[in-house]
Amino acid sequence: MNQRLGMTAAIAIALLSAGAAHGRTITVSSATELLKQVRAAKPGDEVLIANGVYRDAQLVIDAQGTAQKPIRIAAQTPGRVVLSGASNLRIGGRHLVIAGLVFRDGAAPTKEVISFRKDSRTVASNVRLTEVVIDHFNRPDRREEDIWVAIYGQDNRVDHSWFAGKGNQGVTLAVIRPKGVPDENRARIDHNYFGPRPPLGSNGGETIRIGTSEESLSDSKTVIDRNLFDRCDGEVEIISIKSGHNIIRENTILQSQGSIVLRHGNGNLVSRNIILGRGKASTGGIRVINRDQIVRDNYIEGNRGTDFTSAIAVMNGVPNSSINRYHQVQNALIEHNSIIDPARLVFGAGNDAERSAPPITSRFVDNLIASAKDPFRTEGDVSGIVLSGNVANFAPALAGITRRDFTLKRAANGLLYPDGIDAGAPRDLKPVTDRDVGPAWYPKADASVAFGSGTTHSVRPRDFARVAGQAKGGDVLRLSPGDYRVASPIVITRPLTVSGPAQARISFSAPVLFQLGEGGAIRLEGLTIGGSGAAVVRSAPVSTIANYRVEIAGTTFRDVKGDVVATTPSTLAEALTISKSTFDKIGGTVVAATAETTKLGHYPIERIEIRDSSFTDVMRVADVARLGTDESTFGPNFLMVGSTVTGGGSPAVRLSGVQVATITGNSFVRAGGIEVAHSVGAPDTVIADNRFAQTQAPKIFKLYPQGSPRVTLRGNVGLAQ
Ligand code: CA
Numbered sequence: 001m002n003q004r005l006g007m008t009a010a011i012a013i014a015l016l017s018a019g020a021a022h023g024r025t026i027t028v029s030s031a032t033e034l035l036k037q038v039r040a041a042k043p044g045d046e047v048l049i050a051n052g053v054y055r056d057a058q059l060v061i062d063a064q065g066t067a068q069k070p071i072r073i074a075a076q077t078p079g080r081v082v083l084s085g086a087s088n089l090r091i092g093g094r095h096l097v098i099a100g101l102v103f104r105d106g107a108a109p110t111k112e113v114i115s116f117r118k119d120s121r122t123v124a125s126n127v128r129l130t131e132v133v134i135d136h137f138n139r140p141d142r143r144e145e146d147i148w149v150a151i152y153g154q155d156n157r158v159d160h161s162w163f164a165g166k167g168n169q170g171v172t173l174a175v176i177r178p179k180g181v182p183d184e185n186r187a188r189i190d191h192n193y194f195g196p197r198p199p200l201g202s203n204g205g206e207t208i209r210i211g212t213s214e215e216s217l218s219d220s221k222t223v224i225d226r227n228l229f230d231r232c233d234g235e236v237e238i239i240s241i242k243s244g245h246n247i248i249r250e251n252t253i254l255q256s257q258g259s260i261v262l263r264h265g266n267g268n269l270v271s272r273n274i275i276l277g278r279g280k281a282s283t284g285g286i287r288v289i290n291r292d293q294i295v296r297d298n299y300i301e302g303n304r305g306t307d308f309t310s311a312i313a314v315m316n317g318v319p320n321s322s323i324n325r326y327h328q329v330q331n332a333l334i335e336h337n338s339i340i341d342p343a344r345l346v347f348g349a350g351n352d353a354e355r356s357a358p359p360i361t362s363r364f365v366d367n368l369i370a371s372a373k374d375p376f377r378t379e380g381d382v383s384g385i386v387l388s389g390n391v392a393n394f395a396p397a398l399a400g401i402t403r404r405d406f407t408l409k410r411a412a413n414g415l416l417y418p419d420g421i422d423a424g425a426p427r428d429l430k431p432v433t434d435r436d437v438g439p440a441w442y443p444k445a446d447a448s449v450a451f452g453s454g455t456t457h458s459v460r461p462r463d464f465a466r467v468a469g470q471a472k473g474g475d476v477l478r479l480s481p482g483d484y485r486v487a488s489p490i491v492i493t494r495p496l497t498v499s500g501p502a503q504a505r506i507s508f509s510a511p512v513l514f515q516l517g518e519g520g521a522i523r524l525e526g527l528t529i530g531g532s533g534a535a536v537v538r539s540a541p542v543s544t545i546a547n548y549r550v551e552i553a554g555t556t557f558r559d560v561k562g563d564v565v566a567t568t569p570s571t572l573a574e575a576l577t578i579s580k581s582t583f584d585k586i587g588g589t590v591v592a593a594t595a596e597t598t599k600l601g602h603y604p605i606e607r608i609e610i611r612d613s614s615f616t617d618v619m620r621v622a623d624v625a626r627l628g629t630d631e632s633t634f635g636p637n638f639l640m641v642g643s644t645v646t647g648g649g650s651p652a653v654r655l656s657g658v659q660v661a662t663i664t665g666n667s668f669v670r671a672g673g674i675e676v677a678h679s680v681g682a683p684d685t686v687i688a689d690n691r692f693a694q695t696q697a698p699k700i701f702k703l704y705p706q707g708s709p710r711v712t713l714r715g716n717v718g719l720a721q
Pocket of ligand 1: 203204205206235236237240632
């Protein structure tokens with residue numbers, strides 16, 4: 001009874017206050033009307049945009065509300081106003097609330113989808129953007145840069161919004177601090193859903209950035225709190241801080257490749273964040289650069305990043321650094337964090353001829369580190385970091401860490417805490433869940449279609465092209481034995497599996513056998529393939545936003561005149577895997593991954609894996625290049641194990657700018673050798689336990705003086721001296 005009364009009273013008060021705040025309500029149904037009515041609006045008015053799909057709508061909102069009576073501009077029904085095609089939104093004015101819009105099926109005609117400025121002189125202040133969706137709103141060319149949300153001005157807020165699927169270059173959400181404008185922004189970014197952002201394959205794939213290096217020595221005072229970051233893989237920086245006195249607090253980061261990076265600016269606080277790598281490769285933690293940074297009460301579990309992407313990475317600086325390089329770490333305080341099952345913690349990261357200034361007057365205290373083995377690595381002089389009060393369950397090499405044998409128990413909040421020991425992150429951390437973020441009316445899920453998840457079609461030679469054209473994502477084309485002659489390319493725009501017994505023999509005279517387009521991915525298994533065209537599989541001829549995958553298993557390639565997998569510029573394969581396959585008389589390259597020729601660190605394949613395969617008289621097994629000196633990406637990664645290369649062209653394997661190369665347990669017989677060219681950063685090359693017969697020794701060299709490659713050569717036999 002009491003409860004009912006309470007509720008009635010609450011509703012009555014809500015109605016009363018709504019009545020007091022609101023003036024007129026006007027409904028509009030075009031961008032022109034919107035501009036006009038918003039301009040005419042008085043404090044407390046509400047302008048509703050009629051439900052519908054608006055194509056090529058460039059919205060401008062410019063009005064003056066007051067703190068007590070903001071002007072509200074909203075979708076008539078939240079989520080039912082869709083901006084598509086060449087649409088954008090520019091906001092001027094102050095004390096506005098903008099709500100309920102969806103940007104989908106298009107791309108901004110300008111450099112920013114939503115801009116907190118009307119033009120270069122008119123910036124917004126005290127504007128709240130809430131329950132807005134930007135869903136895969138990408139330019140068709142992934143190299144063309146844009147920003148989805150650009151926050152200019154002061155005291156603006158973006159909350160309960162939904163951003164996922166940014167596939168082209170450019171930050172998802174940025175606080176812009178133009179050169180010559182060092183003002184505090186005091187922006188708040190909270191309760192947003194930052195959904196999957198695929199690897200970009202170059203710099204410019206950050207999810208959030210606050211400022212740029214030019215004005216990084218001034219304060220932004222932006223707060224980023226209680227957001228959910230779900231598979232934000234764009235590049236090494238998930239959140240890139242380039243200004244001072246920002247707070248990054250109570251966010252949850254799930255399975256995202258990259259880190260919170262205090263790249264430029266001083267006095268930032270990173271506190272009470274939960275970062276769960278769940279064993280996914282390259283999942284990072286927090287990277288510290290500059291002065292007076294505090295990293296406190298964070299929980300990091302199961303991350304697999306190393307080097308710059310370690311759970312905690314404290315970097316070396318550049319003496320007298322220019323504004324855009326690395327200022328020395330001073331007065332860092334890293335305390336009361338829990339770091340559970342990390343791949344690495346590193347002090348003095350990036351130490352090289354240029355980054356020679358070690359961290360000073362810094363403290364690493366009262367942290368909990370749980371790991372099967374000592375995950376710490378020090379690079380150079382780390383005496384400027386004082387460790388004390390830390391607890392670990394392994395035998396630590398560093399002083400200031402006490403070994404205690406504890407067991408971890410998962411608490412009600414889903415996080416692990418040591419039984420009976422008060423150390424590490426606080427017990428009252430609260431992970432951000434799906435329900436806490438974004439608008440309730442827009443779904444969060446974004447699963448990619450797995451190979452083999454659809455229907456299986458039996459295919460005879462005469463039906464091949466037709467069935468391939470009609471198949472749905474995840475379907476399997478099961479080829480019957482027979483000869484399949486293909487004279488024109490089979491275009492693939494969804495994930496398809498083509499499988500067969502070895503007696504299903506495909507020969508192609510088309511320039512390309514399988515031509516991938518946007519959304520395409522292919523798995524080949526059990527087939528026999530030969531032909532006179534330029535490539536068996538080729539990525540899209542124009543830029544694609546979706547990353548693609550190629551899997552080759554148990555397939556024989558014989559008498560192929562061109563390449564097996566040929567890549568094109570401005571596309572990215574997330575993975576190319578080859579297993580238990582045979583390549584015999586291949587006139588081109590099996591993995592041709594040199595399509596990118598810019599010096600900006602672009603590359604065409606993130607991860608290449610070759611296992612248990614044989615290559616006989618193959619012109620080149622793999623040719624992989626990532627040019628330039630950029631350090632923003634994890635790839636390319638190259639793995640070759642358990643395979644045999646006999647005869648063929650030289651070098652058999654050529655890698656340039658690959659970040660991690662592992663070549664183990666292979667045989668090279670009368671073959672071209674291995675050539676590895678390292679660029680900057682800390683590339684890791686392992687060539688071990690291979691057999692080389694009448695084959696040149698591996699050639700490994702540095703393309704640039706900076707950088708600190710790690711090279712492991714061991715257990716190789718038969719190397720000519
Ligand atoms: Ca970056």
